[in-house]
Amino acid sequence: MLKIDELKVSYGGIEAVKGITFEVPERKIVTLIGANGAGKSTTLRTIAGLVKPAHGCIHLQGEDITSLSPDRIVSKGLTLVPEGRRVFPDLTVLENLKIGAYLRTDSLEDDLNWVYDLFPRLKERSWQAAGTLSGGEQQMLAVGRALMSRPKIIMMDEPSLGLAPIVVKGIFDIIQEINRQGVTVLLIEQNANMALKIADVGYVLETGRISLTGSGRELLANEAVKKAYLGS
């Protein structure tokens, strides 16, 4: 569904992503794992159009989206949940969700209900300013907001960042639930253990290159991965 070919990205002369090629099959959960500075976030930001690549191309359902602006990419069905949640703190939960659906002109009723069903907590707080939510609730809101654009692929940048383990588990359950309902997920995580457990396909990214590929289970069992990312 999503194909990345020989992608290279540089920030002011320094190459952060050094030519990676990978694929996200439809209706699967794919994860990129790797240490700090491996180029995970850069990869997602480039796919979302927030950063322009130096080389390579990105295809979504056969269509080249490499040079499109972020809003065009969102309207093609690819939405990013940015790192660190980034909800709009002074706007209400409902307003946040509506902004997620900004590019849509059809009725939002069904999708609002869908998101509220996935996250009943958001419904309770729909008139509350997003900045007053707890970290976990803000992450739910960030995911819900992205879902409001009715994406075919949702990309998540470190959804577990700064959250308590029990909350992280809740978020990962939701990710699986979203996937079951037909949304393809591209997930990047430092919490490799959690991510690989739910992933159909995993890629290990090391200093801008993909060093290992396999199913989530295979990678979990891989000695090198264990040593480097799972701490055992």
Place this chain on the structure above:
Amino acid sequence: MLEKKRVNTGALLSLFGAVAALALVILLENTIGPTGQLFTVLKKGAVYALVAVSMNLLNGFTGLFSLGQAGFMLLGAYTYAILTVPVAAKDTVYYLYGGSAVKFSLPDLFAGIFGDGMLSLTLGVLVAIVLGGLVAAFFAWLIGLPVLRLKSDYLAIATLGFAEIIRAVFQWQALGPITNGANMITQIPTFSSFNIKTESGTIYLSSAFPMLIMILCLAVIVMLINSSYGRAFKAIREDEIAAEAMGINLPHHKMLSFCISSFFAGVGGALFAMYASNAQAMVYTSTMTYEILLIVVIGGIGSISGSVIATFLYVACSEWWLRGLDSGSFLGIQSDLFRNGFRMVVFSVVIMIVVLFFRRGIMGDREITDLFKKRPRKAAKEAVK
């Protein structure tokens, strides 16, 4: 469903308030007569309120800190003045340049179609005001192309620079046949031109006219802010990266906000020319922008009703209640301290107090209609049901 109802109560309340205020102004002006400080305050207040809200739209709602308001007002004021000087008066107004290069006048054009009278005057004035706004918006678009790539302080400096440049350009001798150089353009239709003379006396509408224009413009701005565009503006203010990731086209929306804000600043400038009964470049200095900024900060950044309330308070203080501070005696106290400029000292102290202790201004980012709405907690409970 619930939300729609909430918006409607707010809109109804605002509409009711606006109509009541307008009726009160007309009533007052026709009973106690159009002279007196109150009406100066109402007229100038209406003009400033519009400009303050236009600045708030950009600074408070979109988060773009611009200081070009006076420049855009100047564009509006001159566009209005140049297009409305009666053809018969052009030679006297532009006597230094041997007449004007603009050979027509909008009210006269309409008079050619509809005959001499209120209708032609009103149409001519309204078209000139709108054109004033459009010219300001066009210039905003032009300078927005390079300038909107800048952020925060840099944007403020660039727009401030633009306002100063435009002021100098309009005083340039070479443009004399159009702008009358450094001289003011006079003899233009003013607010008082809208007083209707009948056989039994005069119906005074000179304060109602600017109030009406202000109310109409504010209604448009409020609708804009409550639309999905308004939400996009707020999203940009809160977090540009997240807004972009949600598919909001940043350059496009920033430009839109900048042009709309400048449009209304231009309309405000045209009204200011009517208020002052002339257009003169040297009035639209950065001091004027700071005055507007002061109002926006006192009223609450991100609150339209706050800006309006603060405007009328500020204008009432500077034109009426605190006049004595500049002229020797205030509240019966005589002092040598009370001389020219002391008013500004008081304002400076007020702004310091506001910034130190009431950082969110009178209204914060709430609106006056919020006071009449259900408490959020209660509303949230009902939404769950």
